[in-house]
Amino acid sequence: MPNLNDILTLLPEAYLTGAICVLLLLDAFISERQRAAVHWLTLLVLGITALLVISGQMQGTASAFGGMYLRDPLAEILKLAAIAVTAIVFLLARPYIEDRRIAFGEFHTLTLFALLGVMLLVSAGSLIMIYLGLELLTLSSYALVALNRDSPLSSEAAIKYFVLGALSSGLLLYGMSMIYGATGTLDLNVIRMMVPMTPHHGLLVFGLVFLIVGIAFKFGAAPFHMWLPDVYEGSPTAVTVFIGSAPKLAAVGMALRLLDMGLPELLRDWQPMLAVLAVLSLAIGSLLAIVQTSLKRMLAYSTIAHMGYLFLGLAAGTAFGNAVAVFYAIAYALMATAAFGIILALSRAGFEADQIDDLKGLNQRSPWFAGLMAITMFSLAGVPPLFGFFAKLLVLQAAISAGMLWLALVGAVFAIIGLYYYLRVVKVMYFDKPAADSVLAASRNLPLRWVLSLNALALLVLGVLWGPLFDWCLRAFTAA
């Protein structure tokens, strides 16, 4: 029987669940003019959840419900990052949602449900919890993608996402059943102890392959990336911001729980698999991004390449490599919110600003936003002194220290190729003149302007002062 202690350990998630239900009811009965209240209450809920996460962790590491749910530093970092990113998403997305008359309350509650999925996933201590968190996240995401139900593109993206997502969930579940069959337990800590003792090594590796496929699907790593560009392009940009950022944090949490916590003994088996996925993602992401004309699709392929870099850290299989993977996921999430945030800031009803050519001459129309976008692009490209460079530096270092110099060299080569398409965006903004009929103008929404500015400037500030953040990530893996 769950006792009070278990509930208290679960307090942040429990609170969030209750708050979502209240918000849902509130939204149903509130008048159209008071809609803004839902928005600000949502942000308040996020703030309180973050406080609960921090105060919970202050009481130390714990587990609840017989090891199903874990409260540890790793979960804390990923949860706080996901909450922060979600708050950024709400602030950035509000004008977009209002302009297009997309269901306001549903956007907020579904996103919160997805966040709840992220939080449960990164705290999962057993295979069942991982699956549960993942499904909560992805089911909410399917609905979010289809939120703009009058748009055929959105519907198409949602169907694709759903079919492929369901397939990957099935594969993941299949892999989990193999692991369960070989070890006789769902608890990840017990699995780790059982692995050296089990006689069914072949079965374990067989299951591992399916787990890796499931993980790669969630990251959008090649060759399991097919859904990603269509979903990024088809979703309303407000939803793309979310899908492009917070789920990556969940994916890194899932990968670390499964591989580092559950199956570290199989390092020799999963390391080469991750290395192959990394190389394929780097190649496909970098090369296909070059030919895109849609900014959202270009960023989607760039995501694939970035997940390749993240895998460099994961593949190392060391405490340092794990910390680097978490660090990279946080860095990437911040860059993604900034990049998609610019699209949100420039778009308005009837003008999506989602083509690269739509940014032509932005420096003349709005030097400030052009500057922010330039920072973001240079950061994504990995040019110092920006945040993205140090994330890349660390993954290369993790790969080299794990004895995979060749992998680091591959990463370096694709960094050069990747440079081209980021520079093209800067070129369009700075070197081209706006088209004569261009309606390019930055949004006047104040919260959006402020949040976007802080987000992009954070890439510059964290580029100089990223030490504490990385120390925090590192402590999650070395303290215990």
Added chain:
Amino acid sequence: MSSWPLLSLLVWLPIVGALPVLLAGARRPRAARWIALLVSLATFAVSLLMLHGFNADSGAMQFTESRVWIAALNAHYALGVDGISVALILLTTFTTILVIVGAWEVIQDKVHQYMAAMLVLEALMLGVFCALDALLFYVFFEAMLIPMFIIIGVWGGPRRVYATIKFFIYTFLGSIFMLIGLIYLYLKAGTFDIATLQALRLTLPEQTWLFFAFLLAFAVKVPMVPVHTWLPDAHVEAPTGGSVVLAAVMLKIGGYGFIRFSLPITPDASAHYAWLVIALSLVAVVYIGYVALVQEDMKKLVAYSSIAHMGFVTLGLFIVFALLRSSPDGVMASLGVQGAMVQMISHGFVSGAMFTCIGVMYDRLHTRQIKDYGGLVNVMPWFAVFMVFFGMANAGLPGTSGFVGEFMVILSSFAADPWIALVAAFTLIIGAAYTLWLVKRVVWGEVTRPQVAAMKDINAREAFVLGAFALAVLALGVWPEPLVHLMNASVTGLVQKLALSKV
């Protein structure tokens, strides 16, 4: 004095100064210009203060500052200068003033952004010369590309986009492999401190691949044949100020990288492959000299002549190894490094001046083709004086700075191998040929085109910029002793390090 973080002031002053310039906005170009000028003057003053406090008799790093930057990587924010970096810092701060004055009326579009980009660029270049931590060095080294990318791309010529993207990707290509090399060194040494890395023992195979990783990074920057093709494009398309900074300072960072990283960190591999670099340098000196001869675009001609002159720098740096083999006392070897350094400083002044001259002509006629000019001496006598003088310096006439460095390098290569000296000495003929022929076609002769007849002579502002360059060229040519003395202790220290095997 020592408690003052003079180098931090030097590096951060232009960055902080760039903010008010940027805030002046598009509507107040006058304010932007004046603030930028004041900031660059102040930075120059700080660099003079540094020179004043610098003890040239010591080869050690001075004005050092160090604080932990990233504890997890043991990376430090560590700054310090020796004689070699002091010389290059002075070149940078001096040139920046002239570039800002030179752009005064020339740049009319987005003045505030141009001036701010120049100041940020200056700060990052100064950072490169001050950094004592390899990670910090790399950050400055790469970050420098961003302002230059913008300067060429926004204020450049018709093919600017092609040129600037090529510039960025080429340089990035070189340096990312250096980054891998630096990470490898860090994992071995546990620190990014350059002095520790220089003392680190490495096997020959390790040194070999590290040497080529560094070579790629710095050879692109210098640039050496065959990775030089970005330079003519970048120079032709860049605005005058961009060309001047590119030629006067940015190319030097490649040479500086050789001195700080390649030579001391991988001395055995450098000795092993010195023949390769020497051969490439000679190709640059002779072949690129001939390429310069046939150019019809003035900027392209000077760009190729830059590559040829930078060939002397790499020749002087790597001839050291041949000399150390024959005479281990290192006197002649020091001469080679000294010569390379003098050549770098001199080339900074001369090429900066040449590009300024071309800019002056371009502002009046809006063409860089040699055939569009002719007989300038008749309409622009003052300009002709400067142009002929800098042409002579470019050709290496004794009495100008161009002669000193080339002579020192040729002298030391003669000690190593007379044949190398013979090939290198070809530059005296080829260099004179392409420069004097350029001067002949542009300055001398009759005015043949009505547009040229309408050209006005240089104004006071242009005269100031060219005059400052001329003064520096002449001073260095007549009395190079202060510069040589400034660098002597540091160069001797470097050569001593190179004489020891690390295997």
